[in-house]
Amino acid sequence: MTSPRQQVAVIGTGMAGLVISYILRNDPRGRFDVQVFEKQDKLSLDSASHTLTDSKTGEKSERLDLPMRAFADGYYESLRRMYDYFGITYGSPRFIYALSTLSNAQADPYFIHSSNNHQLPPLRPNGLSWISWLIEVCYLAVCYYWFTACCFFVTPHTAESAGTEETLRQYVDRIRLPQYYVANYLLPLMSSVTTCSHEALMDFPAVDLVDYERRTFRQKHYTVLGGVHRVQTKLSENLTHTLGAKVTTVENVGTKVQVTWTNIDGQSNSRLFDHVILGVTPDVVGAIFQPLRTAMAAVPTAKVQSVVHRDFSRILNASQSIWKQMSWGSGESAPQPIHMCSKDGATESIHEHPSSALITTYPIAPIDPEKVEYTATFTRVLRSAASRQIVNRIFGRRSADEKSQLWRNGDGNVWLVGGWCWDGMVMLEGCLASATRVANALDVEVPWMKSS
Ligand SMILES: Cc1cc2nc3c(=O)[nH]c(=O)nc-3n(C[C@H](O)[C@H](O)[C@H](O)COP(=O)(O)OP(=O)(O)OC[C@H]3O[C@@H](n4cnc5c(N)ncnc54)[C@H](O)[C@@H]3O)c2cc1C
Known part of the structure; x- marks a missing residue:
């Protein structure tokens, strides 16, 4: 007896939505039919990238990846495995x-x-005397190695270890990192990774940044050669998708999950699925999936x-x-x-x-x-002390005596994937980690994790 194939809807075609739909489509036991919904008129992973136009000839030339989507050794194990599996080449620009x-x-x-200090000694800014520059370099080296040592030896407080979550603001205070270094080096560099204001970054859980610093210390950074559209092409082979489909509600109906969406022409449609996987940002999750409306409002x-x-x-x-x-x-x-x-x-x-x-x-x-x-x-x-706890509760196991009504990942066969769906910085690796979690729950092999 073969059981009927399960009908799965994946909402969103960013990295997370494309990865989970690839994994399920390629289930060695062939148990899933996957239908992907995307509100844009094209797949989203590469949709913001831009092809330059030659100002003289008017011809299309080089493709720019937007965002750049850099990744590093030490933090992006699953992403690298996937790129290697697909033969996606990447380089380490200086x-x-x-x-x-x-x-x-x-x-x-x-x-x-x-x-990676490829330019030694460091370049001297115009207008800065040798003496001032040497003092700055020495000061910076002391602060940098102090911060790095703290990342390795002074563990941030977390809700699990200390009952309260320590923010980056509290952590740099506790390790007595000089304000000048924080304002002029730490925040500008880190906020370019998190693309947010310094205030918002200071509210991040300290453990996120400390973990990121520790794992990427002296590691190489990479970008995909030839553009991230190569990744999108691999992930979307044989994909069944509905573009221009804005999902408006996801709700449990009996043992099934109903997805309702509007087409580009404004027409509303509904269909029942066995599983629905939301690969969208938390603001969208809150808007279309009622059980998480309140929780998602606390994710910045x-x-x-x-x-x-x-x-x-x-x-x-x-x-x-x-x-x-x-x-x-x-x-x-x-x-x-x-x-x-x-x-x-x-x-x-x-x-x-x-x-x-x-x-x-x-x-x-x-x-x-x-x-x-x-x-x-x-x-x-973004991340905050409150949002870290919410995310961890959603993806944590429910204990036998727990009374909490908070919705958990997989309840009613609704699942979440995305850069934000793990306990870490909101980056591409979170897309892979959360897709792997859903694959494991549905007992599907992840092709690039086979040899591990
Ligand atoms: C400026 C910037 C720079 C970044 N740089 C890096 C970097 O260098 N390295 C790194 O690792 N990470 C980086 N990130 C983070 C990384 O890009 C994201 O974490 C990752 O792309 C998130 O992917 P996702 O699939 O979770 O979500 P998204 O890419 O946000 O995809 C969500 C999809 O859902 C669709 N959608 C939304 N609402 C609906 C709806 N109602 N119905 C149907 N479809 C819907 C959207 O159109 C979109 O396609 C950066 C992010 C930004 C913004």
Whole structure:
């Protein structure tokens, strides 16, 4: 006797939705029919990326990945395994981070750091005397190694270990990290990873950042060669999808789960499934799935923009002085400067892409609209002490004597996947970890985890 194939709906085609639908479609026992819903008119993983137009010929040229979607050894084990499984190649670009304060219209770096210290000695910012620069480098080295040592030896308090969750603000206070270092180095660099304001970052659970620092310490960072669309192509082979379908409700009806969506033309449709997997951000989960409405309101999110443009006015001087000092071997690709400009508790990053376009993420000062080629807006999921506990409860096991009514992952055959659906920084690895969790619960083999 063969049991009928189970009908599964996956909502969202970001990394998480595409990964779980790939795993289920390729179940060695062939038990699942997977239908994917996406509100945009194209698959989403690569949807914000942009193909540059040559200003002279008008022809389409290089593809820019937006967001860049970098990953690192030590933190992204499942992601790397998946890329290796698909034969996706990745490289380790060398970045030059120029840190500056935006007091006037021009970025004026106070420190220039090269990724993995590939540029030694560090470049000296224009206008900084040798003495001032040496003092800054020594001060920075002391603070950096102190912070790193604390990450390894001073464990942050968590709700599990101490009954309360320690925020980054409380942790840097406890380890007596100097304010100057926090404001000028730690927050600008980390907030460019989390793409949020310094205030919001200070509210993150300390354990997230300490764990990230510990696991990526002295590790290489990578980006996918040829663009993340290669990953999307692999993950979406033989995918059955409904594009332009905005899901409006997901609800349990008897033993089934009903998905209701509207088409581009506004027409409403419903269908019953055996399982529904939500691969959407928590604000959307709260809006379409009633049991999590209250819980999701406590998970912070923010809108973030990435702008592709050619307005060099802000970084002109800094850029010229960096390029003058930089050196690289023949056969090596040129390093890529990223200007991190801070103002009023926020940091924008301006990436000098090899194509000579600029990509500003989280802009904090105006960009000449005439020189803007493209803008993409993302929902960034943030972390807080309260949201960490909610996320951990949703994905934790229910104890036998527990009275809590809080909905748990898998209740009523509804599942959650996404960058935010794990106990860590909201990154691509969370997509893989949460998809693997659903696969394990449904007893499906994850192809790239086979040899582990
Ligand atoms: C600016 C920025 C930079 C980042 N940089 C990095 C980085 O360098 N490295 C890294 O690891 N991570 C990075 N991240 C985080 C990472 O990109 C995300 O964690 C990850 O892409 C989330 O994927 P997801 O599949 O969970 O969700 P999403 O990619 O948000 O996908 C959700 C999907 O659901 C769809 N959807 C929403 N509502 C509905 C609805 N009602 N009906 C149907 N479909 C719907 C959306 O259109 C979308 O396709 C960055 C994020 C941002 C914003």
